[in-house]
Amino acid sequence: MAGKSSRAAHVRATPCSRCPLRPLPIFRNFEPEELDFVSTFKRGELVVNRGSTVLVEGSPSPYLYTLLAGWAFRYKLMPDGRRQILNYVLPGDLIGLQSSLLGEMEHSVEALSSLVLCVFERGQLKELYSRFPGLAFDVTWLAAREEQMLDENLLSIGRRSAVERAAYLLAFLAIRAKALGLAGPGPVQLPVTQQHVADTLGLSLVHTNRTLRKLAERKRIAWKDSACLVLDVEALQAIAHWSGPSEKPRPLI
Amino acid sequence: MAGKSSRAAHVRATPCSRCPLRPLPIFRNFEPEELDFVSTFKRGELVVNRGSTVLVEGSPSPYLYTLLAGWAFRYKLMPDGRRQILNYVLPGDLIGLQSSLLGEMEHSVEALSSLVLCVFERGQLKELYSRFPGLAFDVTWLAAREEQMLDENLLSIGRRSAVERAAYLLAFLAIRAKALGLAGPGPVQLPVTQQHVADTLGLSLVHTNRTLRKLAERKRIAWKDSACLVLDVEALQAIAHWSGPSEKPRPLI
DNA sequence: CGCGGTTTTGAGAATCCTCAAAACCAGTGG
DNA sequence: CCACTGGTTTTGAGGATTCTCAAAACCGCG
Numbered sequence: 001m002a003g004k005s006s007r008a009a010h011v012r013a014t015p016c017s018r019c020p021l022r023p024l025p026i027f028r029n030f031e032p033e034e035l036d037f038v039s040t041f042k043r044g045e046l047v048v049n050r051g052s053t054v055l056v057e058g059s060p061s062p063y064l065y066t067l068l069a070g071w072a073f074r075y076k077l078m079p080d081g082r083r084q085i086l087n088y089v090l091p092g093d094l095i096g097l098q099s100s101l102l103g104e105m106e107h108s109v110e111a112l113s114s115l116v117l118c119v120f121e122r123g124q125l126k127e128l129y130s131r132f133p134g135l136a137f138d139v140t141w142l143a144a145r146e147e148q149m150l151d152e153n154l155l156s157i158g159r160r161s162a163v164e165r166a167a168y169l170l171a172f173l174a175i176r177a178k179a180l181g182l183a184g185p186g187p188v189q190l191p192v193t194q195q196h197v198a199d200t201l202g203l204s205l206v207h208t209n210r211t212l213r214k215l216a217e218r219k220r221i222a223w224k225d226s227a228c229l230v231l232d233v234e235a236l237q238a239i240a241h242w243s244g245p246s247e248k249p250r251p252l253i
Numbered sequence: 254m255a256g257k258s259s260r261a262a263h264v265r266a267t268p269c270s271r272c273p274l275r276p277l278p279i280f281r282n283f284e285p286e287e288l289d290f291v292s293t294f295k296r297g298e299l300v301v302n303r304g305s306t307v308l309v310e311g312s313p314s315p316y317l318y319t320l321l322a323g324w325a326f327r328y329k330l331m332p333d334g335r336r337q338i339l340n341y342v343l344p345g346d347l348i349g350l351q352s353s354l355l356g357e358m359e360h361s362v363e364a365l366s367s368l369v370l371c372v373f374e375r376g377q378l379k380e381l382y383s384r385f386p387g388l389a390f391d392v393t394w395l396a397a398r399e400e401q402m403l404d405e406n407l408l409s410i411g412r413r414s415a416v417e418r419a420a421y422l423l424a425f426l427a428i429r430a431k432a433l434g435l436a437g438p439g440p441v442q443l444p445v446t447q448q449h450v451a452d453t454l455g456l457s458l459v460h461t462n463r464t465l466r467k468l469a470e471r472k473r474i475a476w477k478d479s480a481c482l483v484l485d486v487e488a489l490q491a492i493a494h495w496s497g498p499s500e501k502p503r504p505l506i
Numbered sequence: 507c508g509c510g511g512t513t514t515t516g517a518g519a520a521t522c523c524t525c526a527a528a529a530c531c532a533g534t535g536g
Numbered sequence: 537c538c539a540c541t542g543g544t545t546t547t548g549a550g551g552a553t554t555c556t557c558a559a560a561a562c563c564g565c566g
Contacts, residue, residue, distance in 0.1 A: 146400055
């Protein structure tokens with residue numbers, strides 16, 4: 001159920017000035033001195049394999065990460081093994097903030113694909129707050145955005161039916177992926193198994209399969225190579241009674 | 254379903270230096286200059302009645318609030334009226350941050366009892382970040398804590414059974430209330446109806462009633478005057494398979 | 507070819523829902 | 537004082553949703 005905790009550490013250097021993410025239109029422009037500081041803030045890069053656990057529940061992580069490439073997910077486990085996936089982590093997302101602020105991680109993070117992560121040192125966060133209020137604001141911004149996503153997810157699990165829930169989740173992920181340019185002109189491909197979907201929706205694997213099957217019959221999605229192809233995002237949104245997110249230019253630390 | 258939006262505004266002045274909350278042991282000590290700034294940051298006090306809506310989904314609030322006294326809850330509505338309660342707001346909690354950062358509220362906040370709120374102006378947040386990195390850090394801290402509560406709530410709704418869910422919620426609220434000194438020596442009293450519990454747990458009112466009844470039969474809780482008396486917090490935690498929060502000294506803005 | 511991970515299908519059972527109505531209770535106006 | 541009202545809690549009954557157990561089918565990979 002949980003992935004192996006092997007962690008193929010591998011450090012390269014890609015200067016922030018040539019960050020592949022920052023040129024994307026959804027990220028806000030940085031002042032030169034902000035960019036300089038982030039560059040020094042960055043301690044290196046970490047590459048991990050699919051299935052690896054990046055952060056572990058219960059342990060205090062000395063690092064903060066920004067995901068540069070790949071897909072991951074945050075989850076919690078109950079003592080008897082029940083798993084709940086809380087949210088998905090896409091490029092540009094910050095992880096490990098809870099540990100840096102509150103002391104201990106209360107959730108784990110696992111890689112859905114191989115990942116490239118920017119590594120920051122936890123201790124430097126205070127310096128960031130002292131010297132770059134704008135960046136500090138951005139960190140809070142990211143935390144507030146995560147909260148917003150969790151709110152919608154909570155509404156989904158609490159009050160939407162199985163089909164609505166599935167439709168919401170797949171539309172949500174497809175839209176996030178598209179905004180990052182992770183999809184070509186064709187349908188978005190989500191690197192998740194039906195087990196991941198089940199653990200996100202709070203449903204059993206069997207019932208999730210039957211629910212997804214209905215969406216597939218209606219040509220809203222398709223399964224290929226242990227991944228989900230999202231064929232019609234707007235139809236999914238309509239099924240979920242969800243009008244979509246209000247995407248504004250966002251910060252990238 | 255939603256409360257009346259009447260808002261009995263009433264402004265008094267209680268200087269932060271005589272804040273009734275700050276002396277509590279769970280709040281961290283402030284530097285004198287931090288306290289000074291918060292005092293100037295504070296624009297006044299707002300008193301609202303039970304049932305009033307403090308913040309409305311979809312509207313950009315020009316204010317930030319810290320709850321001084323009373324109970325409230327955050328919730329979202331679906332177009333057809335389904336309601337999901339996301340979390341409860343207790344004294345010392347900050348509300349309206351999402352709006353200040355992201356532009357628009359995506360949830361509403363309603364008073365469970367009459368409330369006293371500290372009012373801050375949204376625009377001053379930037380000044381706080383510039384001049385008091387420590388306070389800025391605190392704001393982020395509060396956001397990360399909210400996220401942590403939402404994570405646990407998501408696990409609850411997604412993976413716990415009805416009884417486990419109810420037990421978790423009531424233990425969670427009882428512990429939060431106790432930490433704030435809101436309970437005397439006796440059992441904690443939670444000012445919620447079974448409808449609130451149902452909308453928090455993602456269950457129907459009928460099934461919630463039958464579930465709570467089981468807990469009442471076992472003497473874990475009791476209902477009195479449209480409120481829940483929590484008789485045995487530890488037993489509830491055991492039912493929920495929940496070990497409780499890690500309460501550390503926390504900031505109060 | 508055999509293996510492990512993933513998807514699919516069947517069947518019966520538990521959980522949870524909806525509809526409906528009654529009981530209870532504090533507050534309100536006659 | 538009493539009837540009436542609205543909000544809350546309680547109970548019954550049938551039905552829909554979702555779960556668990558079990559097994560088969562499928563598929564890339566060594």
